[in-house]
Amino acid sequence: MSAEEPHEVHLVVNGTTYDVQVPARRLLSDALRHDLGLTGTHVGCEHGVCGACTVLLDGRPVRACLLLAVTVDGHEVTTVEGLAGPDGTLSAVQEGFRQCHGLQCGFCTPGFLTTVTAGLRENPDPTHEEAREMVAGNLCRCTGYQNIVRAVERAAELGREQA
Amino acid sequence: MTTRLTGAPVQRTEDRRLLTGAGRFVDDVQVGPQTLHAAVLRSPHAHARIVDIDVDAVLDLEGVHLVWTHEDLAGVSAPLAEPLPLLIPHPALTHGRTQHALARDEVNHVGEAVAFVVADDRYVAEDAVARIRVTWEVLEPVVGLEQARAGERLVHDDVPGNVGARLEQGTADAEQMAAALEAAPHRLALDLEVERSACTPLEGRGTVARWDPDSDRLQVWTSTQTSTGVRAAVAARLGLDLGQVDVITPDVGGGFGVKINHPWPEELLVPAAARVLGRVVKFTEDRREHFVSSAHERGQLQHVEVGFDDEGRLLALDVEFWHDHGAYTPYGLIVPIITSTQLLGPYKPQLYRVVFESLYTNTTMVTPYRGAGRPQGCYAMERTMDAIAAHLGRDRTEVRAANFIQPDEFPYDQGLVFQDGRELEYDSGDYPALLEKAKALVGWDEFETFRAEMAAEGRRVGIGLACYVEGTGVGPYEGAHVHVETSGKVKVATGLTTQGQGHQTVFAQLVADELGCRFEDVEVVTGDTRRMPYAVGTFASRAAVMSGSAIHLAAKRTKEKALRIAADALEADEADLEIVEGSVRVKGSPGSAIDLGTVAVLSNPLRYAFDEASKAATQFSVGDPGRPPVAEDDEPGLEGKDFYSPERATFASGIHAVVVETDPDTAEVTILKYAVVHDCGTLVNPMIVEGQIHGGVAQGVAGALFERMAYDESGQLLNASFMDFLMPYVTEVPDGIDIDHQETPSPLNPLGIKGAGEAGVIPSAAVFAAAIEDAEGIRVTRMPMSPSDLFHLRTDQRQEPTS
Ligand code: FES
Ligand code: FES
Numbered sequence A: 001m002s003a004e005e006p007h008e009v010h011l012v013v014n015g016t017t018y019d020v021q022v023p024a025r026r027l028l029s030d031a032l033r034h035d036l037g038l039t040g041t042h043v044g045c046e047h048g049v050c051g052a053c054t055v056l057l058d059g060r061p062v063r064a065c066l067l068l069a070v071t072v073d074g075h076e077v078t079t080v081e082g083l084a085g086p087d088g089t090l091s092a093v094q095e096g097f098r099q100c101h102g103l104q105c106g107f108c109t110p111g112f113l114t115t116v117t118a119g120l121r122e123n124p125d126p127t128h129e130e131a132r133e134m135v136a137g138n139l140c141r142c143t144g145y146q147n148i149v150r151a152v153e154r155a156a157e158l159g160r161e162q163a
Numbered sequence B: 001m002t003t004r005l006t007g008a009p010v011q012r013t014e015d016r017r018l019l020t021g022a023g024r025f026v027d028d029v030q031v032g033p034q035t036l037h038a039a040v041l042r043s044p045h046a047h048a049r050i051v052d053i054d055v056d057a058v059l060d061l062e063g064v065h066l067v068w069t070h071e072d073l074a075g076v077s078a079p080l081a082e083p084l085p086l087l088i089p090h091p092a093l094t095h096g097r098t099q100h101a102l103a104r105d106e107v108n109h110v111g112e113a114v115a116f117v118v119a120d121d122r123y124v125a126e127d128a129v130a131r132i133r134v135t136w137e138v139l140e141p142v143v144g145l146e147q148a149r150a151g152e153r154l155v156h157d158d159v160p161g162n163v164g165a166r167l168e169q170g171t172a173d174a175e176q177m178a179a180a181l182e183a184a185p186h187r188l189a190l191d192l193e194v195e196r197s198a199c200t201p202l203e204g205r206g207t208v209a210r211w212d213p214d215s216d217r218l219q220v221w222t223s224t225q226t227s228t229g230v231r232a233a234v235a236a237r238l239g240l241d242l243g244q245v246d247v248i249t250p251d252v253g254g255g256f257g258v259k260i261n262h263p264w265p266e267e268l269l270v271p272a273a274a275r276v277l278g279r280v281v282k283f284t285e286d287r288r289e290h291f292v293s294s295a296h297e298r299g300q301l302q303h304v305e306v307g308f309d310d311e312g313r314l315l316a317l318d319v320e321f322w323h324d325h326g327a328y329t330p331y332g333l334i335v336p337i338i339t340s341t342q343l344l345g346p347y348k349p350q351l352y353r354v355v356f357e358s359l360y361t362n363t364t365m366v367t368p369y370r371g372a373g374r375p376q377g378c379y380a381m382e383r384t385m386d387a388i389a390a391h392l393g394r395d396r397t398e399v400r401a402a403n404f405i406q407p408d409e410f411p412y413d414q415g416l417v418f419q420d421g422r423e424l425e426y427d428s429g430d431y432p433a434l435l436e437k438a439k440a441l442v443g444w445d446e447f448e449t450f451r452a453e454m455a456a457e458g459r460r461v462g463i464g465l466a467c468y469v470e471g472t473g474v475g476p477y478e479g480a481h482v483h484v485e486t487s488g489k490v491k492v493a494t495g496l497t498t499q500g501q502g503h504q505t506v507f508a509q510l511v512a513d514e515l516g517c518r519f520e521d522v523e524v525v526t527g528d529t530r531r532m533p534y535a536v537g538t539f540a541s542r543a544a545v546m547s548g549s550a551i552h553l554a555a556k557r558t559k560e561k562a563l564r565i566a567a568d569a570l571e572a573d574e575a576d577l578e579i580v581e582g583s584v585r586v587k588g589s590p591g592s593a594i595d596l597g598t599v600a601v602l603s604n605p606l607r608y609a610f611d612e613a614s615k616a617a618t619q620f621s622v623g624d625p626g627r628p629p630v631a632e633d634d635e636p637g638l639e640g641k642d643f644y645s646p647e648r649a650t651f652a653s654g655i656h657a658v659v660v661e662t663d664p665d666t667a668e669v670t671i672l673k674y675a676v677v678h679d680c681g682t683l684v685n686p687m688i689v690e691g692q693i694h695g696g697v698a699q700g701v702a703g704a705l706f707e708r709m710a711y712d713e714s715g716q717l718l719n720a721s722f723m724d725f726l727m728p729y730v731t732e733v734p735d736g737i738d739i740d741h742q743e744t745p746s747p748l749n750p751l752g753i754k755g756a757g758e759a760g761v762i763p764s765a766a767v768f769a770a771a772i773e774d775a776e777g778i779r780v781t782r783m784p785m786s787p788s789d790l791f792h793l794r795t796d797q798r799q800e801p802t803s
Helices: A029-036 A090-101 A108-120 A129-134 A146-160 B015-019 B069-074 B120-132 B144-150 B174-183 B227-238 B265-277 B285-293 B334-340 B374-392 B396-403 B431-442 B445-455 B504-516 B542-570 B596-603 B686-705 B763-774 B786-798
Strands: A006-013 A016-023 A054-059 A060-063 A076-078 B038-043 B048-054 B063-070 B113-119 B135-136 B164-168 B186-193 B206-212 B216-223 B245-248 B281-282 B300-308 B314-324 B350-358 B412-419 B424-426 B460-472 B478-484 B490-495 B520-524 B577-580 B583-584 B588-595 B640-646 B650-662 B671-677 B738-740
Touching: A006 A029, A006 B738, A016 A029, A029 B265, A054 A108, A060 A108, A090 A108, A090 A146, A090 B015, A108 A129, A108 A146, A108 B015, A129 A146, A146 B686, B038 B120, B038 B265, B038 B285, B048 B113, B063 B069, B063 B120, B063 B265, B113 B120, B113 B265, B135 B504, B135 B786, B144 B314, B144 B350, B164 B334, B164 B412, B174 B300, B174 B350, B186 B374, B206 B265, B216 B227, B216 B265, B227 B245, B227 B265, B265 B281, B300 B374, B314 B334, B314 B374, B334 B350, B334 B374, B334 B412, B334 B460, B350 B412, B374 B396, B374 B460, B374 B763, B396 B431, B396 B460, B396 B763, B412 B671, B431 B650, B431 B671, B431 B738, B445 B650, B460 B763, B478 B504, B478 B542, B490 B504, B490 B542, B504 B520, B542 B577, B542 B583, B542 B588, B542 B596, B542 B640, B583 B596, B588 B596, B650 B763, B671 B686, B686 B763, B763 B786
Parallel strands: A006 A076, B038 B281, B216 B245, B314 B350, B490 B520, B671 B738
Antiparallel strands: A006 A016, A054 A060, A054 A076, B038 B113, B048 B135, B063 B113, B164 B350, B186 B300, B206 B216, B206 B281, B300 B314, B412 B424, B460 B650, B478 B490, B478 B640, B577 B583, B583 B588, B650 B671
């Protein structure tokens, strides 16, 4: 039995281009974690429901477990590792989660951070209801979401202060 | 002066890593081309005999390194072929049964491990698994408690009636109980039911192992709640000395009980394969595997008989329940024992008798899930309280208050034996005060006005309230090691593990307060057997009580040593010294001071000077030439180690109250208000405690309103994915949880702490059953209550003839 034929893929992740050889069936989540060693993106279900694997594809949130790596050839991917500033300063969203105790085990956190980053770009001044909706597609088993919603509101505040 | 950190909402030190993608979970360890990946063939049948397994088609698949079935295990090490250990044997568990690492002859639930493959990556490993051919003889399964009780089919041929255990205890025997029930002015009987749910942490189970032939040692990373437990199990089963095995628990993506069970088959198979292959091997389970092959909890049928007086005071409480243990009992009887003993909550019945049977079914096994048996106990007791109030036409809070243990009655002995084999003796508490707070917080006394207002708008609302007492901080012990480096940094190690509870922060708070060092200088390591080989684990809300106390004691020892050495150096009296902000100084004269780091230098007499600081500790600069450099009763280094081992558990308590609205058409339940008052003794970090409550409440709401394990009659779990198992999103949890604290410190430990990890989840089924019943005016005896459950309940009860 022969191994699967590898495909050459150029992944632009957090501004860096990576050339990798992957089989056609390799998930983007696995390519990021296992081929590039960017383990910040987590896998909680592998069937598109939990949102832990959410990354930004050309700025828009997508489930990395539902995409094949070969299909994002040449596109811009942002993972949780790319959210902080080059000097390590936390982004407004990261800072909001930190200040509001918006994480416990931290496993779901990368997916929330990417989702909220995109959400606040679209709607920088969400109402309480909109803040809840913004995170309504991601599962967290630890926090009961109370502080995550607060974190979104705080992040919006910080974002406006920075702007 | 520094401010005291205990009691302050200190921000978490662990967050920066987790927020930047720098967390290290088990699946993050050793990613890279050199790592091999494992996959497991799992039983598709709930009950079947294995006639034959053919792995030939796997062997010629490129990239496959190893295939094992049960037959291969004895060749690796004899104990690996034995059934997995029964971790907590109890004399009443007369028919304990555990699975094999890989099934031998028979499988007893869908998902049981049958064969194990290691390959270049998980994709290839799964390809290989799909090529294994098993010939099955399918047997009829036992699914659900009714079938288990009927005993017509057996899960294990040699377990008559499917009864793994029968346990009775109480303050009255059957005869006394019957007489007391007979004599009581009022008497009621209730039949209750609680469904199965599961922990479902977002990170599933995972294990990575590396065999190091150069040092003849095995390193295992695993997502567990007990590193020392896994270490002992791996060593025993692989025929290694304990000293050859290191177990490291890095970041854990939630546990909630399921990760206390050990060893999982993969926790033995992965290290065994790593040793055989000489390569790093990793197993990360997928979501479906987690649903069918880890563990569930909660499923019980209950029958309560109660006799009471005109005030609603409990004269006789007789409880019988049937506990669904699933296919195996590796974690013993912990769950039903807790239900049977913690059922009493804050009340003092004159007589109590409880008997349970723990029954086998051909379903995924049952081990503790956050709350561990307490939600079911609380449900039985609080449903009984509500029934008594309804029977007497009294306010539900009045009936509860009439039964409370009073603040001057502590310590209070319930006359039972708890899960740890100790007497069930409550250490401290103030239940009447809790009730006052709960009523105020939820607006109990104003509710009828609110109900009338809502009714005027055609809306249906209900209120419910449930009380609990929770045994927390069970033994046997935890330990801690505190080490001050010459840089002044303080390294702390404790052996229990961390699954997101903020231990690094909370423990650093305790060290900074006791030792007097800077909070920022403290680094805490948990769950690494190389740093602290003696430990038990993180469960039963025991971390703050047990490790917290041990850390406090170890910091105290370190401080004593620091003061002794500094007193010498400063030529002062120890009693005149204090440590502030990492500096030992003479009280009242801050000018005369010495850094903790320098004290650490002085604590270790040196032969060699390797930097400027160490020069101060070499043989020509310090010491009395007339005495040995290290005194007989001393040791080098500024460090302290200590253990904490309590006589018995501490008892936290609390009350939850909820206001719900039920939709007259869709039967949807909307939460209008959720209130929690609780008492976990001394609060170390209120921000973290509230976070624990939030998470618990969400899991409780989910268990009460949505989550159930949908088994069909052939034992297939129909909802083994997040698509079908209704875990709550933000849209399903209350928008806001009102919390009020009360602190009655525990006299059992130096800090007065009781645990807080599980409180959020315990009263949920009870409190929602009460509120829905109150809104609907129909009896609620089965939980969870989804909209369709409620819809059917309405139709059923309307059809019942009124008596
Ligand atoms: S892992 Fe991709 S959505 Fe859950
Ligand atoms: S913080 Fe643990 S799953 Fe969200």
